[in-house]
Amino acid sequence: MEPIQAWSVKRISMQESLSRQIAQQLEGLITQGKIAVGDKLPTESQLCEMFGVSRTAVREAIAHLKSMGLVETRRGIGTRVLRAEPEGQFPARRISATTVEDILHVLELRLTLDAQAAALAATRHTPTDVDALQAAHRAFLAACSGDSQARHEDYVFHRAIVNATHNPFFVALYDQLHEGAIPRTKLLAVELDTAAVDAYLARVAREHAEILDAIIAGESQAAHDSMYRHLKRAYDNYAGYQ
Secondary structure (H helix, E strand, O other): OOOHHHOOOOOOOOOOOHHHHHHHHHHHHHHOOOOOOOOEOOOHHHHHHHHOOOHHHHHHHHHHHHHOOOEEEEOOOEEEEOOOOOOOOOOEOOOOHHHHHHHHHHHHHHHHHHHHHHHHHHHHOOHHHHHHHHHHHHHHHHHHHOOOOOHHHHHHHHHHHHHOOOOHHHHHHHHHHHHHHOHHHHOOHHHEOHHHHHHHHHHHHHHHHHHHHHHHOOOHHHHHHHHHHHHHHHHHHHHOOO
16 A cells, blocks of 8 residues: 555545545545555544544445445454455346336435435334344345345345334335335346346345444434445446436
8 A cells, every 4th residue: 555645635625525525535546556455444533634524424435435345344453445446336237218217216215215214213123123124134145145136135124124113104105115116126137237246236235234233233323324325326326327
């Protein structure tokens, strides 16, 4: 890794998302090789000083890099670079314009609905809810390890979060979406790039784990933000097919 003093970083503008600006600059340093694969990022305190921002903004930026598959964080070790390029986008060769429009409409709704559901679940969940959430996550992982798109298991995981809000109106609205809430259910087999499916599902599994951990820990804002990042990445990916 190049010495930190050699990095060309810009102070953050208050006119744009702080975390996104930080993530973009760190992504650039990684893809340019200034922070090599295997190297650790500076500590949170160092990044706060470098960019002139709070720990919250730095943590959100790191979470964004994790969702791209660029870095991983381990307790007591720090944040390490995993790869020099972001993992590929959603594994589809092509998607019809009508299908993309439908997917984006549903994701627009879910950006608000699922994120708020995760926040409420973090403060309202019961031991029974935790059991259901963990079972749904295990089922998703098992489906990913088999010859499956894990569409049903993906829906069941998100539905379990909505159920943990204990708000019947959230539940009724989500049940109307049913498995159509999961974008992959709208894709034809011929549209998929099967070689990239495993990597994509691995990313989804990591994001689900992050959401689940925040909910179980009772961290409402972290649960909200993790869910929002999860769905916003999906939204941005599908918007790229327009």
